[in-house]
Amino acid sequence: MSDVTHFILVRHGQTGWNKQERFRGWVDIDLDETGLRQAEAVAHRVTQWKVDAVYSSSLKRAVSTAQAIARQFNLSVVTLDGITDMNFGDWQGLAIEEVKDRYPEQFDLWLNSPHRLKIPGGETLDEVRERAVAVIDELGARHVGETIAVVAHRVVCKVLLLSFLGLDNSHFWQIAQDTTAVNAFEIYKGKVTVTLINDTCHLKGL
Template sequence: MGNNAWREGERRQEEADFRTRTHTYPEARAIMTRIYLVRHGTTEWNREEIFRGRVDCPLDETGRAEARAVAARLQGLPIGGIYTSPLARAVQTAEAVAAGREIPVQAEPAFIDLDFGEWQGHSLKEIRERYPGLYRAWRERPQEVTFPGGENLLQVRARAEEGLLRVARENPERTVLIVSHRVITKILVCVALGLDNSHFWQIRQDTTAVN
């Protein structure tokens, strides 16, 4: 199947999935919830360009400073709920924002990072050498890649979008913060903009970026 046909098939499937969701959850079309998406702070593996995925890396000194800075930036927001990936780097960032607010930080598995499978724990240099073809596909056609022993972006989009809808339903008329990972945030931005997963690399998310 050619790339164009594959992409068209994915687009039609995503549209069908959306119609199913809005039929199943008609209230999703009427919920007025303001949601802020924040990427976690820096970890040692971020600096060393090691694929993290589901590996539970804590924030390093820079990441902790970034978390305090984003907390200060968001201080004036009337945040009514804080949700986070269950991984430490996201939880620590969320806890920095929650400090001084009487709001519990709620871990939500739907927002956990992409499972990079066999790539996790390996440096970018190692991956380029061991998986040259797959790495090239990841950079050029991310929507087509399934990581060996891991996930693909369509799977991530399904769970992250369902988590987003659930958060919206649970928090009508409130401002909510979701702290997660680069992949999750980029995918949810694609969802919000009505873009398919082929636009993944067109969206940039630095550590503690706010959307």
């Protein structure tokens, strides 16, 4: 159908902080060597679609991943703040064990009721979801009949998929999003159909 907008939603590649299990949020760290290889692998994977535009969070780890994809189609990357990672506030830069020690009650909420958590100085999942869904709505209207790639972050990808599946943010941990995971969905007359979640077959052998 010519008026269907196809989206390929990709999580960025690995950074040193992913490996160290540190909360990244708005800290602007780039891909590590493994992440760069992952970005090239996912870029080749995305060539199974004919992509008309590439969008990315404005953070380096997403931009570098998006640039690898864009090169496959001779496109430029357009950055959008609305799909930037969740602001983890006072947790940013801290390892999981440090957060457990300093914020035990809040960390328990993060694991068991993430939709109820408000990190000091940070965002809620609802706030991330609201801004991310607004971006997808706008892109869907702008690119009717086209296929676009969007590179974002684990939290952003998770809350978007929950929204499309009609689930609230209490289900946050029920969707996996590995580094350079490929998700796909389409929008037709305002209705979203999810066709792929957390596909990482391109990482085999890396």
